[in-house]
Amino acid sequence: MGYVLQTTVDAKNNIPVDYKITNNNDKKATGNMLRRAKTILRTSFFTALYDKGYHTGSELAVADTLNIPVIVAIPPFSGASHAPNLNYDTEHFDYNPKNDTYTCLQGHTLSTTGYWHKVKNNADEVAYRFKNYTTPLCKTCAVRPLCTKSAVNGKQVRRSEFAGSIENNKKRVRNSEKLYKRRQAIVEHPFGTIKRQWEFNYIITKKFYRKS
Structure with a gap:
């Protein structure tokens, strides 16, 4: 069984606000983490950024119900x-x-x-x-x-x-490209800091040789 760590990180200081370990994939994580963030922050006056792995119509609808604007990257069509x-x-x-x-x-x-x-x-x-x-x-x-x-x-x-919520997200993505580009720097930063504190500041690579 695999486990997934979901985190909420603030954009100003890059500090984790919340975390939760689950055995569910990202597609059903948005709504629950937004509810938790709303409770912790005691407000819905914030914008949440997610990568394309979180793009699910039902979860976008939850965000609309909570009155929290989200910007979720749109996966390519098959x-x-x-x-x-x-x-x-x-x-x-x-x-x-x-x-x-x-x-x-x-x-x-x-x-x-x-x-x-x-x-x-x-x-x-x-x-x-x-x-x-x-x-x-x-x-x-x-x-x-x-x-x-x-x-x-x-x-x-x-x-x-959930088409209405999907279309609303699409508009926000289109109008907020500059903001969305900050997502990776915001949410990945804490993980890099933790790894560095644990002295995981290098990677092991393997080299393969092929006979001609």
């Missing part, structure tokens, strides 16, 4: 998630929250039946829900080969129940 032409990826479609519809680059409206599909995790628990958005116009669209790999149903856009 190849299977992309359209044949990247310009037609779903991120370039416009979402209309009032009508709960999407508008594609050709101006077509993608709507949903309102049914929530469920995605379960390895423990057979519901990890999150999503709705599908489609349009019958996709089947006769001139740019269909550029937009979707589906030969039957056409383009399907999935919108997670």
Whole structure:
């Protein structure tokens, strides 16, 4: 069994505010550490920075509920998630929250039946829900080969129940690049200091020789 050390470090002095050792991975750590930080600091008036390993919709939603702005690096999409032409990826479609519809680059409206599909995790628990958005116009669209790999149903856009929180984080990431670049210097510093105090100030390297 592996263990993970989660820490909260302040940006002004690079001093750890909190730590917790768990056997859970980073994807489910954000919300709990934010709650603890809010209790310790007695305020939600701070911004939390996380690397891409913490990017999970449900945890971003917890941050929004706590009214704590977070900036979580966005992991790259897998190849299977992309359209044949990247310009037609779903991120370039416009979402209309009032009508709960999407508008594609050709101006077509993608709507949903309102049914929530469920995605379960390895423990057979519901990890999150999503709705599908489609349009019958996709089947006769001139740019269909550029937009979707589906030969039957056409383009399907999935919108997670946590999409709003994911989009809010994306905006903060886009507008706070300079701030986010400080993350590594803030949070990694205490670990370097501890290692140095323990005289772990060198690494062992191995050299491999290959016969030609």
